[in-house]
Amino acid sequence: MDGTLKSRQLQDQIQQLITNMATLAVPTRIGALNNTGSSGSNPYTQQLEIYAFKTTDSTPLYMHFKTNISSTANKIITLEAVGYNYGQALPIRCSWSFYTAGGTLYDRGRVNKASGLSADGMYLSSDGYVVIRAYSGSHYFTGWTFNAYINAWYYTDNIQITAAIQTSTSGNYY
């Protein structure tokens, strides 16, 4: 092992240590730092990087992400994925918009601005929570992160992804 390689490895270790330390120092709820509400009374209308996903496996082709938003929650939300599908050399930028009320999930639109990942669908899990489904022709060394944008009238302060799986199921999984 030459000196240059040792130096680089040391730099990497230091970088990772700094990253870990800094990540621990970041508040778990960042909405207040990203308040877009005009009155200040709805401080969690943007929640950035609520979840990050990465894989080296090109298949299976579907991803299911279960949220903590219930079918009776009365929420209007857009979830956005941003990242890089390395295997396909394509950026990722897609979104799912939905509204839940009275036990029903209303699909209010899915948008695929880039081709690295598709907002494939959404459904309610068997226990009544919103699940979004994503698809790509290959996930080889892909990665993305989710941002959440919440309608100020029906905001929630802590959107979470509670379960996720890469699967061949093109319908409902959870």
Added chain:
Amino acid sequence: MAVLQGDSRIGTQQKAFYRFMTAAGEPLYVHMKTNIDLNYIMFCIEAEGYNYGLTLPILCSWIGYTYGDGSLYNTAVTNYYGGMNAHGIYYSSDSKIVLRAYAGSHYYNGFILNSYMVNPNGYQYRVSITNAIQTSNSGNYY
């Protein structure tokens, strides 16, 4: 410390880690040299902003993967809006990634860069811009 200045929960996103603004309509190219080296790093960087002179929003991206032997794999530039184009990616003479942007005018143009270091290689890498220049050079500058 870059993480603390941003707004990231997990450490894969750096929002507004760099800001560029100019009142000069030309030259038409902007080169931004990063700290991304040959150490097998997959990167996704977006520019977001407002080109006042063109009356257009800006959203464009550069993606790629650096390799130890000096290769650059699976690159793409994508332009969502017309305010500025992600024009190219190249290695500087000292083997750092440089992002090249282009607009028909930069008159009172301004944008920020966001990074999404979300892939298995280069995960959570802290990106920074070490040099930037507005120039007429449409090829390599650094």
